[in-house]
């Protein structure tokens with residue numbers, strides 16, 4: 669069967685290096701319920717099938733789906749043809765927890781990560797390849813220039829590790845930028861002690877004007893900011909840890 673021709677609008681960059689594919693798959697520590705996003709021609713899939721007990725795929729591209737069925741007959745009934753962003757994640761594994769893996773379509777990286785955040789009580793681990801810039805941003809710690817909304821939100825519920833940098837030369841077609849693989853492991857936090865929607869609103873509002881001090885950038889919340897710590901008022905959002913943001917949320921909304 670002929671190969672899938674890459675479609676740019678679907679963010680298709682096929683990984684051509686088997687060792688990197690194995691490294692990505694080996695990095696996943698959960699081997700029960702596993703969902704791969706965007707299997708393409710199955711470079712990760714072929715290592716996942718024999719090592720996982722309940723493996724499924726969401727793939728939007730019908731040509732890829734056809735290719736996968738033709739080359740991996742074991743996948744019968746395991747491929748959901750559709751958009752990961754529109755797929756309800758509770759049904760795929762009957763409400764059971766699962767792990768997510770993929771060489772993710774770069775055009776929707778941020779949306780995938782926000783969906784992980786929304787489904788954190790179902791998703792125990794994520795091993796994923798992103799463009800390096802996104803990977804750097806996600807694992808960034810406070811104080812760094814790349815620290816942002818996703819770093820704060822995800823670090824409240826996941827321990828995050830930067831695993832490897834992947835050069836652009838091992839993809840077909842070759843992307844312009846480098847890639848990186850990161851791993852997110854669910855921590856044991858169930859409850860932040862503040863309303864999650866308030867926490868999200870505070871983080872997003874603060875980073876919306878990241879050059880400004882919080883006493884200014886938080887005004888759009890239309891809340892009384894008198895009771896927040898003096899020290900917070902003159903800081904910029906990248907100077908706050910996720911614990912600071914939780915405290916700040918408490919001070920604004922309690």
Ligand code: SAH
Nearest residue numbers: 681682683706707708728729751752771773
């Ligand atoms: N895993 C393969 C392909 C990576 S390219 C490899 O490493 O070679 C990204 C893949 O994600 C493509 O197969 C593309 O069709 C798929 N994809 C793009 N947008 C998607 C979406 N919204 N939902 C599910 N899959 C998607």
